Amino acid sequence: MNKTNQIKTHFDLKIIVFFIVIFIVSCGLLAFKINEKAVCTVKEFKVDAPSFRTGELITFSDDSKNSYEWRWYFGDGTKISYRSKVAHAFSKPGKYTVKLLVNNNCTVEQTITITAKNDVLDAALFPKFKSPKIVYQGDIVKFSDSTAHAKSWEWRFGDSQKIDALEKNPSYVYKTPGEKKVSLVVNGDIKYVKYASIVVLPAKKEQKDLVKERLERRGSARGDAVKEYFDKLPDAPKRSPEIANIDEEKFKKMLLGVSADQLSYENLTRYFCEDNLPLVQLKGGKSMSLKALDESVRNRGINVKKVTLQRDKDNCVTVILLNYKYKTIF
Structure with missing residues (x-):
């Protein structure tokens, strides 16, 4: 008899306490939700800026009562901001719809126009x-x-x-x-x-000299050996006016331009004698042509440490002594 009464008393007390706690918590949550909806009185937010141009900061703020949580969406793909007052700059001109979510249930919007900065x-x-x-x-x-x-x-x-x-x-x-x-x-x-x-x-278009053509035809008919000899002589080497202006510092800048793919190989060769392009001698003893150097460094970042140009009696660069290395991320 006593044993049965003890079990029943213990069981009833636990159940009652449990349901009382659940009831109190539920009432609190319900009251909080009702109160939260009741304080949703935000109708607009403040926008402050000297001008609405790209790159300039614009201040957005909300000082409404009962607000405790903010989420700002600026409409340009940037990250959300979570403060009551934020500053934001738009990088491109256009119209942007700025949204503010207050207390996770009140949403207000404003559209602003951003113009290009001159x-x-x-x-x-x-x-x-x-x-x-x-x-x-x-x-x-x-x-x-x-x-x-x-x-x-x-x-x-x-x-x-x-x-x-x-x-x-x-x-x-x-x-x-x-x-x-x-x-x-x-x-x-x-x-x-x-x-x-x-x-x-x-x-x-070169105008034809009829008298000259007749003389040439007659000379050709006679088999003029002297004329045939001179006709077979090669043309004089071409000399670009830029070859006199090339020096170590200028070649270094040009090589950096090649590595950035900003200077073409054709324009690079204009600074050297066309009939005798220079040989490139690297620090480790390796040699290569100017064309091979162009292909090796183009579209690759390089650091040029030292350049020495050797010339012949005609002022043509014949050898380029070069020390450079490729840039790395380490």
Whole structure:
């Protein structure tokens, strides 16, 4: 009898306490949810900025009562912000819908328009160069720069987007006719780029000298041995006007331009004698042609440590002593 009463008393007390706790917790959660919905009174948020342009900070804030949790969505793919007051900058112009989620159940939106930022440029910093208006295909075209503050030059002559020359007063030969846009950047400042247009006309056609042709035909008929001898002699080696301007420092910059795929092999060879391109001698004793060097470093980052150029009596570079290494992430 006593044993039965003890078991019943123990069982009843546990069950009662358990249900009382569950009831109290449920009532608390229900009251919290009802109260949370009741305080959803946020209708708008504040937007503060001197101007709405790309790259400039805009302040967004919410100071409504009973707010304790915020989520900001800026509509430009950036991360969510979780504070009552945040600053954000848009990188591109356009219309953006900014959303704010308060207490995880109140949502408000505003649409703002972002315009492009117009940089104020100093006209005195633009390059000043001279170039002809009309040239002929195959002729040597000369350019000259008179920019007072220039220390380095990047010329593009309109045949491609690559850098064609790095010196102050370069020369260039157009191989195709048409309208070309020449550009110059000095000191590496791409904001201050100067443009000029050149019309390249088809190569001039040589007028026939009828008297000369008759004499040549007569001489050929007689089998003029002297004329045949001179006709078989090879043409004199071609000398580009740029070969006198190449030095160690300039070749180093040109090689870096090749490694960045900004200077073509054709424009690189213009600084060397066409009939006698130099041999490249590397630090470890390995030798290679200029073409092989171009293929080896193109599209690969390099650090050039030392360059030495050896010339012959005609001022042609015959040997390039070169020490460089490839860049790595370590």
